Amino acid sequence: MNKDEVIINIEHLSKAFDGKAVLKDISLYIKKGEFVTLLGPSGCGKTTLLRILGGFTVPDAGVVTMEGRDISGVPPYERPLNTVFQRYALFPHLDVYDNIAFGLKLAKVPREEIDARVRKVLKMVSMSDYEDRDVDSLSGGQQQRVAIARALVNQPKVLLLDEPLSALDHKMRLDMQIELKEMHRKLGITFIYVTHDQEEALTLSDTIVVMNEGRIQQIGTPTDIYNEPVNSFVADFIGESNIFNGTMIKDKLVSFMGHEFECVDEGFGTNTPVDVVIRPEDVYIMAQTEGAQFTGKVRTCTFKGVHYEMFVDTDSGYELMIQDYNAFEPGTTVGLLIRPFDIQVMKKERVCNSFEAEVVGEGKVSILGAEFECSVPEGLESGETVTAELPFNAVELLDHPEDGVLTGYVHFILYKGNHYHLTVRTDEGADIYVDTNDIWDKGDLVGINFAPAALKISRRDEN
Amino acid sequence: MRIKRSSWSIPYAIFLALFVVMPLVMVAIYAFQGRGGGFSLEQFSRFIHTPEDLNTFMYSIEIALITTVLCLLLGYPAAWIMANSELNPSRITILLFILPMWVNMLIRTLATVALFDFLKAPLGEGALIFGMVYNFLPFMIYPIYNTLSKMDKSLPEAAKDLGATPGKVFTKVTLPLSMPGVWSGVLMVFMPTISTFAVAELLTMNKVKLFGTTIQENINSGMWNYGAALSLIMLIIIGVSTLMSGEESSRENETGGLL
Numbered sequence A: 001m002n003k004d005e006v007i008i009n010i011e012h013l014s015k016a017f018d019g020k021a022v023l024k025d026i027s028l029y030i031k032k033g034e035f036v037t038l039l040g041p042s043g044c045g046k047t048t049l050l051r052i053l054g055g056f057t058v059p060d061a062g063v064v065t066m067e068g069r070d071i072s073g074v075p076p077y078e079r080p081l082n083t084v085f086q087r088y089a090l091f092p093h094l095d096v097y098d099n100i101a102f103g104l105k106l107a108k109v110p111r112e113e114i115d116a117r118v119r120k121v122l123k124m125v126s127m128s129d130y131e132d133r134d135v136d137s138l139s140g141g142q143q144q145r146v147a148i149a150r151a152l153v154n155q156p157k158v159l160l161l162d163e164p165l166s167a168l169d170h171k172m173r174l175d176m177q178i179e180l181k182e183m184h185r186k187l188g189i190t191f192i193y194v195t196h197d198q199e200e201a202l203t204l205s206d207t208i209v210v211m212n213e214g215r216i217q218q219i220g221t222p223t224d225i226y227n228e229p230v231n232s233f234v235a236d237f238i239g240e241s242n243i244f245n246g247t248m249i250k251d252k253l254v255s256f257m258g259h260e261f262e263c264v265d266e267g268f269g270t271n272t273p274v275d276v277v278i279r280p281e282d283v284y285i286m287a288q289t290e291g292a293q294f295t296g297k298v299r300t301c302t303f304k305g306v307h308y309e310m311f312v313d314t315d316s317g318y319e320l321m322i323q324d325y326n327a328f329e330p331g332t333t334v335g336l337l338i339r340p341f342d343i344q345v346m347k348k349e350r351v352c353n354s355f356e357a358e359v360v361g362e363g364k365v366s367i368l369g370a371e372f373e374c375s376v377p378e379g380l381e382s383g384e385t386v387t388a389e390l391p392f393n394a395v396e397l398l399d400h401p402e403d404g405v406l407t408g409y410v411h412f413i414l415y416k417g418n419h420y421h422l423t424v425r426t427d428e429g430a431d432i433y434v435d436t437n438d439i440w441d442k443g444d445l446v447g448i449n450f451a452p453a454a455l456k457i458s459r460r461d462e463n
Numbered sequence B: 001m002r003i004k005r006s007s008w009s010i011p012y013a014i015f016l017a018l019f020v021v022m023p024l025v026m027v028a029i030y031a032f033q034g035r036g037g038g039f040s041l042e043q044f045s046r047f048i049h050t051p052e053d054l055n056t057f058m059y060s061i062e063i064a065l066i067t068t069v070l071c072l073l074l075g076y077p078a079a080w081i082m083a084n085s086e087l088n089p090s091r092i093t094i095l096l097f098i099l100p101m102w103v104n105m106l107i108r109t110l111a112t113v114a115l116f117d118f119l120k121a122p123l124g125e126g127a128l129i130f131g132m133v134y135n136f137l138p139f140m141i142y143p144i145y146n147t148l149s150k151m152d153k154s155l156p157e158a159a160k161d162l163g164a165t166p167g168k169v170f171t172k173v174t175l176p177l178s179m180p181g182v183w184s185g186v187l188m189v190f191m192p193t194i195s196t197f198a199v200a201e202l203l204t205m206n207k208v209k210l211f212g213t214t215i216q217e218n219i220n221s222g223m224w225n226y227g228a229a230l231s232l233i234m235l236i237i238i239g240v241s242t243l244m245s246g247e248e249s250s251r252e253n254e255t256g257g258l259l
Helices: A046-054 A096-106 A111-124 A140-152 A170-187 A198-204 A222-227 A232-237 B005-031 B042-048 B051-083 B092-102 B105-118 B125-150 B154-161 B166-195 B198-204 B211-220 B224-251
Strands: A006-017 A020-031 A035-039 A061-066 A081-084 A158-162 A190-195 A207-212 A215-220 A242-250 A253-256 A259-262 A272-278 A283-286 A294-303 A308-314 A319-324 A333-338 A344-347 A353-359 A364-367 A370-373 A385-390 A395-398 A406-415 A420-426 A431-436 A445-450 A456-459
Touching: A006 A046, A006 A190, A020 A046, A020 A190, A020 A215, A035 A046, A035 A198, A046 A081, A046 A158, A046 A190, A081 A140, A081 B154, A096 A111, A096 A140, A096 B166, A111 A140, A140 A170, A170 A198, A190 A198, A198 A222, A207 A222, A207 A232, A215 A222, A215 A232, A232 A242, A232 A272, A232 A344, A232 A406, A253 A272, A283 A319, A308 A333, A364 A385, A395 A420, A395 A431, A406 A431, A420 A445, B005 B224, B042 B051, B042 B224, B051 B092, B051 B125, B051 B166, B051 B211, B051 B224, B092 B125, B105 B125, B105 B198, B125 B166, B125 B198, B154 B166, B166 B211, B166 B224, B198 B211, B211 B224
Parallel strands: A035 A190, A035 A207, A081 A158, A158 A190
Antiparallel strands: A006 A020, A006 A061, A207 A215, A242 A253, A242 A272, A253 A259, A272 A344, A283 A333, A294 A308, A294 A333, A308 A319, A353 A364, A353 A385, A364 A370, A385 A456, A395 A445, A406 A420, A406 A445, A420 A431
């Protein structure tokens, strides 16, 4: 079997539920024998994608091919893949043996062969003595094993797993992770695994597909994803990270936290705004300040088992999370150093808010249904559609939604070392990005005001 | 003075004793009383030796069985469609099925008689079965709907995933898991139909006689002991069918029936 052979190919897949897009133009290929994890927060579309593969959900657009054959119209019972469901979905009216034999009996496999295969797969999941047990009398972990056995006994080419470990306690989860990995190695079939647990994804996968809001953010090996996240979402979602606004001064020189650092990234141009990610374990912390790139003062120090986690206020007023084997007392001044290849520079997704707006009279524009007074350039007439740009820090968030011109809720929060970068979703579903020093929680209802003077109106680019 | 919590149940206990336990005991005493007043099985042997009553009894069971089977055949698909959110997104149809239950049964029956008159259809056995099915169908639909709509939706999906065609999904998973609902529906239709009498009289113009009518006639004509014995026989039939279906549904793990 050629390891590099593609088994599943997904092209331009889209799906919406009640007008709300859940998957937006997903393209992805999966190689034979690979352990692929679809990773993302809840609501990112990962489960929908898995259900489309299983045949339970019909995509609005796009093609899924398996071994070169279009399987879009193939019903679930004819697909050569099996699923391990999130809540196991074991049949309560059948015992362990009959649950596992369910698929084989339907396929009219001879009795002796069913017997042999059920026994073999039970042995593999270490449940040999449980054949006659009622599934309700089993613990969560045992039910999980039966669910895996029930799927594997049919010898599928691809095994789909929908958050199979989410209902288990932490210790059991770690044990099952090792067993799953071992099973994958032994069987050599393709595993497609859905989870929101980044640690699980890093432990198990050959390839991780990070998803957010219906789009694939990054595809790569666990090390790639961890060490070289492509954007601030991935950096924030996978592992702990310090994320800063920075400026790429020129190739191999980046400025952030008020200091200039040598780095290894090239090709961003000169003086380009970028996001910079520093993993907490990649900052060198030392007692002496000479030889350090910059200094800081330890604010808190917590023991985490293997390492200490410290929050350090830097000389330039930023907060930095550092993990180190040595503890530094709060209050001590420390020297800090970041090496060039530990600095991950990412292209910024946006540098300011950009809205479609309409001129509605002398010095007035309408944005997202609300009117704002601002300076409208000469030559723009009422009714004309224009582009309005607004810096992140020119948006004001108010405690009382009714005080704002627009209302919405805090959708996503990113800490940037000295301020928060929020995504606020308005009631109409538009996203407004805000830089603020105030602390908000995810889901908070807010009123939104714009500083009209900061609005920059320009003619729309003619295409 | 503090009243003990358990003493709150005293009014209910008195009510039960007066209106449930005592009448049952009376029925039993009367049934086993001979002409002389002492204990005797005379009333039961009289039943066995009166072919007319025996035939009515068998006929009643037959009608009850036919009604139950028809209700099941009509009710299961209806419940299945209602529980399927794709086929029935609005849930208003459930209300439409339950709505007739709010109307008094005698009024519904009279309306059925009027309908048959209007259509110039003859009253008789056909009308009887129609009326009974119409009266008791909601009692079949509701418990089945209940079990079906409470069923874990991932179970049919898991079956499909393991290679079951839609037909196999139904016979191997949906049907076995909905059996508690089926049993309680069967019971809720069978029990009242076997003892019905007013409905039968109205729908058949007294042409067809059911066991309920036999009991009523005997009691009306002062034959209390014989009437009590017949009642007891019917109670036993109902009791046995309850026990049987109770055993059936307790074997199932999924609960959700009405009983």
